[in-house]
Amino acid sequence: MYIKNPMEIENKSMDIIDEVMNDTSFSEEEKIIAKRMIHTTGDFDYRNIIVFKNDFIEEGKKAIFKGTTIFTDTKMAYMGINKPALKKANCELKCFIDDERVFEMSKALGTTRSACAVDLAIEEGIDIFVVGNAPTALFRILELVKEGKANPKLIVGVPVGFVGAAESKEYLREFDIPSISTVGTKGGSNVAASIINALLYMVVGR
Template identity: 85%
Template sequence: MYIKNPMEIEDKSMDIIDEVMGDTYFSKEEIIIAKRMIHTTGDFEYRKIIDFKEDFIKNAIETIKEGTTIFTDTKMAYMGINKPALEKANCRLKCFIDDERVFKMSKELNTTRSACSVDLAVSEGIDVFVVGNAPTALFRILELYKEGKVNPKFIVGVPVGFVGAAESKEYLREFSIPQISTVGNKGGSNVAASIINALLYMTVGR
């Protein structure tokens, strides 16, 4: 016999995560997001590597309540974010990685499509960024911030990998921008999506 009901499976998973969380430095709201990240990855180490800065949750929820457009660096993050909850929040999602303009910019500037996607997002007035894969996207957001070309409402910065991922997140943490990041090379598009889903569920439910 095995559990077949999806919500029962999720509830049981969350109970197991609760047992492992123990004493934590997270606030009540931060625990909700941390548990969602652990649930998505099956990795309890996340409880030790998540970093919240500048009232991330408060600012993120206020922004979502206002209705906003959210940039994602990958199709995987785009697909993983709960669309009914997004619609209830009157928010929109944009991913430009396959946009012809991005292909053209990438060739002309000899840089990654991920970085060029950020430029396109900023040119369209987007100021909420969810990065789960590409360190170059995160670095580019911060470059544009330093240049005064964008003032992010909040950043989900959890790129994954061994080249630039940890460094881009360390750099992010130097800025006084509402943000969540992970310490080290762990992260990913699924993690980024789980963070936005947790915020949406906290704001409008499912």
């Protein structure tokens, strides 16, 4: 016999995760996000590597409550974010990774499509960024901030991998921007989506 009801499975999972959260210094709302990240990855180590900065949760909730446009660096993150909750919050997602303009910019500039997608997002006035895969996207956002060309309201910075991922997140933590990041190589598009979902559920429920 096994549990078949999806909500029962999720609730049971959260109960199991709860058992390891007592030794953390997270606030109650930070725990909600951390638990969803752990639930998504099956990795308890996340409770030791998550860094919240500059009222990330409060600023995220405010932005979602008003309705906003959110940039994602990958289709996987785009697909993982709960669409009914987005609709309830009057928010929309943008992912430019397959945009023809991004292909052209990438060839011309000799850089990644992910970085070029950030430039396009800035041109369109987007100021909430969700990066789960590409360190170059996170570095590009921060370059534009340094140049005075971008002023993000919120950054989810959890790119995964061994080349530039840890460094891009460390760099993010130097900025006074509301952000969440992970220390080291762990992260991913699924993790990025879980963070936005947690914020959405806080504001509009499931």
